[in-house]
Amino acid sequence: MGKKGDDTRKLIKEKACSLFAKKGFKNVTMQDICKETGLSRGGLYRHYDSTHEIFSEIIDALMSRQDHELSEKIEKGCPAVQILDEILERYKREMMDRAGSLSVAIYEFYSEHQINREDHALFRQYRYSAEMWKNFISYGIERGEFKKVDCEEIIDTILFSYQGVRMFSTIVPIDEQIPQRIIDHIKKTLFI
Numbered sequence: 001m002g003k004k005g006d007d008t009r010k011l012i013k014e015k016a017c018s019l020f021a022k023k024g025f026k027n028v029t030m031q032d033i034c035k036e037t038g039l040s041r042g043g044l045y046r047h048y049d050s051t052h053e054i055f056s057e058i059i060d061a062l063m064s065r066q067d068h069e070l071s072e073k074i075e076k077g078c079p080a081v082q083i084l085d086e087i088l089e090r091y092k093r094e095m096m097d098r099a100g101s102l103s104v105a106i107y108e109f110y111s112e113h114q115i116n117r118e119d120h121a122l123f124r125q126y127r128y129s130a131e132m133w134k135n136f137i138s139y140g141i142e143r144g145e146f147k148k149v150d151c152e153e154i155i156d157t158i159l160f161s162y163q164g165v166r167m168f169s170t171i172v173p174i175d176e177q178i179p180q181r182i183i184d185h186i187k188k189t190l191f192i
Helices: 003-023 030-037 041-045 051-075 080-096 103-111 121-142 151-171 177-190
Strands: none
Touching: 003 030, 003 051, 003 103, 030 041, 030 051, 051 080, 051 103, 051 121, 080 121, 080 151, 080 177, 103 151, 121 151, 151 177
């Protein structure tokens, strides 16, 4: 696919992401995406067969971006404390961003098909995120910047607190102190 095709796919994903954040996964149609992008049905279907395919690419890109960001900073030897501060500040902004949250859409997307836990896409995504965090926390421990902690415990605290607040914030406004308390707890648990 050429640059024009790549640009069109990027536009589709950007506009669809906003729709998914506003309406959830189940309430977004290909027609909605056509209206938002200005593409004809044929133009949209030249690039994607379904909202499922578009959303899958959006989620894969989000996961890949975070993994790449962490890996790149670790390879450069950046201080673990600095990396964690940056990630947690972004998480704080995202927890407070009701309009930009994909939490409801993610829940709807992954709850579509109830299958064996090990085969479930959301569980695979959790394992992938947990492994990424485990590598990062181990990096911080090896550098002497983080306490020796139970990695699984702190990973669950990070991932489920973050996603829980994001999900809850789409339903009701939350006090900005809630994300701050979570971040403070994570730092207190990890920092020496």
